[in-house]
Amino acid sequence: xxxxxxxxxxxxxxxxxxxxxxxxxxxxxxxxxxxxxxxxxxxxxxxxxxxxxxxxxxxxxxxxxxxxxxxxxxxxxxxxxxxxxxxxxxxxxxxxxxxxxxxxxxxxxxxxxxxxxxxxxxxxxxxxxxxxxxxxxxxxxxxxxxxxxxxxxxxxxxxxxxxxxxxxxxxxxxxxxxxxxxxxxxxxxxxxxxxxxxxxxxxxxxxxxxxxxxxxxxxxxxxxxxxxxxxxxxxxxxxxxxxxxxxxxxxxxxxxxxxxxxxxxxxxxxxxxxxxxxxxxxxxxxxxxxxxxxxxxxxxxxxxxxxxxxxxxxxxxxxxxxxxxx
Numbered sequence: 001x002x003x004x005x006x007x008x009x010x011x012x013x014x015x016x017x018x019x020x021x022x023x024x025x026x027x028x029x030x031x032x033x034x035x036x037x038x039x040x041x042x043x044x045x046x047x048x049x050x051x052x053x054x055x056x057x058x059x060x061x062x063x064x065x066x067x068x069x070x071x072x073x074x075x076x077x078x079x080x081x082x083x084x085x086x087x088x089x090x091x092x093x094x095x096x097x098x099x100x101x102x103x104x105x106x107x108x109x110x111x112x113x114x115x116x117x118x119x120x121x122x123x124x125x126x127x128x129x130x131x132x133x134x135x136x137x138x139x140x141x142x143x144x145x146x147x148x149x150x151x152x153x154x155x156x157x158x159x160x161x162x163x164x165x166x167x168x169x170x171x172x173x174x175x176x177x178x179x180x181x182x183x184x185x186x187x188x189x190x191x192x193x194x195x196x197x198x199x200x201x202x203x204x205x206x207x208x209x210x211x212x213x214x215x216x217x218x219x220x221x222x223x224x225x226x227x228x229x230x231x232x233x234x235x236x237x238x239x240x241x242x243x244x245x246x247x248x249x250x251x252x253x254x255x256x257x258x259x260x261x262x263x264x265x266x267x268x269x270x271x272x273x274x275x276x277x278x279x280x281x282x283x284x285x286x287x288x289x290x291x292x293x294x295x296x297x298x299x300x301x302x303x304x305x306x307x308x309x310x311x312x313x314x315x316x317x318x319x320x321x322x323x324x325x326x
Contacts, residue, residue, distance in 0.1 A: 001039070003200065003214070004037040004213075005192055005213060005214070005216065008218065008246075009280060010044070011286045012219055013044075021060040022295060034052075034056060034126055037313060041130070042128075043130070044184050045166060047131070047161070052065075054125060055116075055125065055158075065115060070286070071284075073108045074282075119157070121158060122155065122322050127146040131165060131185030131189040133183055134183075140164075140182065141199075144316070155321070160175075165182075167183045189249065193253050208260055212308065217250070219290070254266070
């Protein structure tokens with residue numbers, strides 16, 4: 001069984017999309033990258049990529065969406081080259097957005113509508129696990145109907161699932177889907193690798209050593225305790241704690257997955273943590289730097305990546321929904 005897991009990371013989703021696009025060019029013989037996986041888990045921006053892959057959209061087309069429309073979703077602001085000035089600018093934006101959402105989601109909604117149309121989660125050919133959480137502080141995993149108990153989520157439109165998993169706090173408002181409001185799954189599972197692995201082991205009688213996982217990151221920020229955090233504390237000095245929590249969750253999830261299936265069965269492809277990290281909404285830096293990084297990462301991991309794309313996988317047999325009779 002092959003599992004693809006894609007982290008959340010805002011516009012930095014350019015990195016996993018570019019990695020997969022390069023893999024299509026080098027290893028897939030013209031077939032979409034999604035056809036080589038049984039499961040695809042994705043959170044936030046990773047969830048959007050996962051949804052696209054699940055219905056056969058080539059990764060190169062998904063990457064083009066990010067490159068062509070990213071500046072509409074996250075309108076660029078003037079960024080200074082000087083690192084100190086950039087930090088001051090980042091602080092100003094932090095203060096300015098203390099009591100408001102930074103972006104409207106209309107540009108994102110239009111882009112998703114053009115991509116998915118009226119497709120339902122039940123139209124996916126690949127098993128999907130997409131994290132989010134709701135207004136009652138309950139985690140929610142949107143899942144395709146690949147098990148008899150999964151009767152509800154297949155009726156969700158792909159647009160609703162995408163907007164539910166990517167409603168990043170501070171960037172966008174919560175997303176009303178039916179009778180509930182949802183927020184970004186990255187709050188609790190920015191790296192969703194364990195959500196797919198646990199689901200696979202629960203739904204199927206499969207030896208854990210017969211599972212292979214490709215985990216794609218979006219370049220985490222480098223984080224260590226500052227002197228002010230250790231001696232003063234307070235909201236101001238800990239304002240970047242969410243980024244730290246996301247990185248720690250990812251390390252924990254990767255460690256657990258590696259223990260379960262064997263570290264040799266898990267390939268993590270991600271850039272090294274950056275002290276001067278690309279912001280989740282910094283389209284200009286992401287579009288300029290991440291495709292270059294993706295090429296370097298594919299070169300570094302070419303042998304292992306080629307193995308993941310050696311044999312295509314059949315679509316899953318749906319237990320409910322529009323594909324049930326197929």
